[in-house]
Amino acid sequence: MITTDQEQWLRVRGRLRAEVGEDIFSSWFARMELDGLDEETVHLSVPTRFLKSWIQAHYAERVLVCWRGEQPNLRRIDLAVRSAVIRSAVPPKCVEPAATPPRNGRDTKFDGIETRPATAPIVAAHEALGGSPLDARLTFDSFVVGRSNTLAHAAAKQVADARRGDAVMFNPLYIHAGVGLGKTHLLQAIAWAGNRHSDRKVLYLTAERFVYGFVSALRSQTAIAFKEALRGIDVLVIDDLQFLQGKSTQAEFSHTLNSLIDAGRQVVIAADRPPADIENLDERVRSRLAGGLVVEMGMLAEELRLQILVSRVAAARQHHPGFEVSPPILAHIARSVTQNGRDLEGAINRLLAHSKLTGQPVTMELAEREIRDLIRPTEPRRVKIEEIQRIVARHYNVSRGDLLSSRRTANVVRPRQVAMYLAKVLTLRSLPEIGRRFGGRDHTTVLHAVRKIENLVGNDNSLAEEIEGLKRQLQE
Structure with a gap:
């Protein structure tokens, strides 16, 4: 009854x-x-x-x-x-x-x-699916748009504004950038927008949290329930993919990725490099990621850095009305602190702390003293293996496909060896990784090419000048 x-x-x-x-x-x-x-x-x-x-x-x-x-x-x-x-x-x-x-x-x-x-x-396996913590400050309203991040912002906004039943345009959406350039900000903004305004289930997870959830599910024998719950998500947002380690974990991520995409669910991923550059990434995952929209967020230009500083000062003033930083001081910080947005945030926090704790105004002398350790020497531009292959192929009038092929004619072998040599000296990639990126060659082949070019450069001034010219093109 x-x-x-x-x-x-x-x-x-x-x-x-x-x-x-x-x-x-x-x-x-x-x-x-x-x-x-x-x-x-x-x-x-x-x-x-x-x-x-x-x-x-x-x-x-x-x-x-x-x-x-x-x-x-x-x-x-x-x-x-x-x-x-x-x-x-x-x-x-x-x-x-x-x-x-x-x-x-x-x-x-x-x-x-x-x-x-x-x-x-038994429920410990599902703790990860509660999501990773979100920072309330990281919303679309607080994101400053500039030339280096316009496309990434537009794509993220389109994902956030979509509703259940809408056609999925970019799947997966893969955003990559160096440290402190705003990729986590965009991913969390998508999660906040979905949680507040959408009828879709949006889940934000770091790769570390995903691994934790999967391992916990295996240990507690609830892996099936974990997988079913994860695949019921409408928008899965994964941050810091470069930390996704382990063969079984990557295999499960691959299955989840395929399941969500095939079902028309949205997947958004961020990492510090493009899919092709993540070492030890399962080839199936790499292929699926490359098949979506891959967007790079570039370095922050001085104009954008200044806009970010102005925005952060305005946000700080909402809680601390007396906090003021003059335009010349902000311009000086924008010129001097060039690496990433987190350094800019740190500079403003230091000035705010001084202002609140001492009651003294922020002067140029104070600003120069406070940001001294944030001014870093300019690092050489990061060179990608794809760029090396493209520049070398154009210089020697062959195709990039020739460099990756098994052809052993003289007009292809020398450019291929030069490209392998440049990949070794201009990138941090290992010999096995370079070999994989040159058509799946063994690391001993790469080592032979590097030693061959090193010996030739020592005896052939013309080749040495040729290679130096290629280096300059790649580092400009």
Whole structure:
């Protein structure tokens, strides 16, 4: 016989199903159960920590509103994770709904729901699917657009603005850049936009967090549930792919990538280099990534650095109204601190700390002193193996395909050896990696080519000048 409480729960479920749609309801609420109802609190439970984390992050307020349609005086919801361990009959103390949600992964109040930690070890595998923490500052509103990041920003914005059912334009979207150039900012901006305004399930994970989740799932024998939950994501955002290590982990990532893309789900990935340059990356993953939209974010030009500084000062002034940095000082910092955006942020933080702690104005002398260690010598431009192959092929009037082929005619062998030599002296790539990038050759072939050119350069001034000219072209 259905009790009055259960009748109310059935009506709440119907109301929730009508609001979110059948697909979302089936994914997130079908296994939610009513544990009890008292004067001001309803006690609900779900079977996994992942479901609990997702519901508290995306649908807490909707659940509360639907229940208030049955119980107008309802003030709180207690959400727990069901486990084989018998829970205490005394419910935990509930508190008023929090005005602002805490960061991901914390078992505290969230939009009127107070959660309890899971007691069964089996749910540990799903902790990673609660997502990696998001920085509230990293949104599209705070991202400063310039010539070096326009395309990456536009592509990320298009992904964030899409809705369920829209055609996926760029899949996967792969953004690569050096440290501190804004790739993590864009990825987190996509996650924030999706969590706030989209009807899609958006999950942001670092590669390290993905590895942790997969390994935990294997250890707790919940790998199938982990895979199913991960592949139910509408937009999967993976940061720092270069840290994805391990053959089995890469194989699982490859399966997940293929499954999501084939199902029309969006995948966004960031790394510090293009797919072809990530050593030890599974060839299937490399191929799938290269088949999407690969976008590089370049170095920050002085004009863009100045815009970033102005933006950061304006943001700091919202919390510290008396903080002022004159335009000449900002221009000096923009000229001097050239490496990345994090150094610019650090420079502003130092000036802000001095201003708040001493009460003294920010002067040019102070700025020069504070940023002294942030001024780094200019590093030579990073040369890519593809560039070497292109420049060498053009110089010797052969095709890049010739350099990668098995042809051994004289007009191809010498340019190929020169290109291998330049790859060894101008990049940090290992001999096996260089060999792989030259048509899958063995590292001994590369070593022979390097030694051959080194010997010729010592005895042939014409060749030495030729190679120096190629180096200059590549480093300009």
